Amino acid sequence: MLERLNQSMEHIERQLDQPIDVAELARIAATSEYHLRRMFSALAGMPLSEYIRRRRLTVAGAEVLVRDESLLEIAVRYGYGSGEAFARAFRAMHGVGPGEARRSGAALVSQPRLTFRLTVEGSSSMLYRVVDKPAFSVVGFKARVPLVHSGPNQAIIDFVRGIGSQAMEGLEKLSDQEPQGVVAVCDDLDPSRAEGTELDYYQAVITSGAAPEGAAVLPVPAGSWAVFTTSGPAPQAIQNLWRDVFTQWFPSNPYRSRPGPEILRTRMSPDQTEADAELWLPVEREQG
Structure with a gap:
């Protein structure tokens, strides 16, 4: 690759x-x-x-x-x-x-030519599985937010804070399949993935049931998903997981990403310093 x-x-x-x-x-x-x-x-x-x-x-x-x-x-x-x-x-x-x-004759900025190399450190194993899921729906609350590559996304923080704990508890009861519970879902990203371009962000659940009145619904067709898990200090463990998936897993495995929502399930420790995370990415096998 x-x-x-x-x-x-x-x-x-x-x-x-x-x-x-x-x-x-x-x-x-x-x-x-x-x-x-x-x-x-x-x-x-x-x-x-x-x-x-x-x-x-x-x-x-x-x-x-x-x-x-x-x-x-x-x-x-x-x-x-x-x-x-x-x-x-x-x-x-x-x-x-x-x-x-x-x-x-001013000094100018130079963008070097890029060459990609795979560095294998071998210090840790990446835990993953590939799951074939039937069609399901993402059901919950939706906002259009800017893409932020590093650091906190204040638009998402403000959106989630505004939902309210009672509404979140009612939403969680609708979850009936993996990934269980309330999840963060990103969809409809600009193909360039440039900083500041907008995406659809859902605070939602994954379900095959009927959506309540007023809920945002994203239908997702059947397909394969690569599921990655990690645990560690927050947010570093999650950020490192994203990095490792694309710098190590995809170049080393016969899969490629396909269009579809990206789903992150996060469970924080009581003191909010540690996280258990599960990242679901839509994939398909490379041809040939």
Whole structure:
């Protein structure tokens, strides 16, 4: 998997001055476009679209400094429809406009080329199982919130606090299958998974029963799920689980992520310092 992912990175380098088709990158990586975006974001710490943008502006920045071409010619080569659009993007990355950079020979920011390698530490085992589930429903309370890659998501914190303990107790009684109890569910994420893009967040239960009036309902079709478990200090244990799933498990196993909600069941210790967590991710077997 990582070898093919690196081949797709080489393709990006050859196409920086041409349109880049993410579907073609996925074909080179021998996976789905959805899984490629998910895998790249988890491994690189940024969306694929952001990496491509930063690589283009890195190469364009070098050409601004050393070539005699007009700034507009360079802008068009790297996909910008006008000098103004190029200048805005250039300044956002480099902290200086292209004209000023050319006149002063300013130091520019560089986005290095990425190459992925699998590091096997062998210090711990990852506990997981693959479950085939029939269709079910996510039933509960729903909010549209921004995506936050690190640190607390205040929008989610405020949303959950506003639900109320009585409503949560009534919701928990509807749970009739795994994962049991009240869970956090994320769905309808932007394909780029860029910081600040929005997603549907549910404080909900998994059920096959009827939803009460006024509840938010997300129907989920039958499919396979990879279920990962961890225990340890909160929130570090959960954050490390997410990291390890995408940096270790997916590259080492014949599965890829597929579209669908991501479900996290968390149970905190009485003093709120330790957590037992169960992460459910929709998966499918790689072809071939």
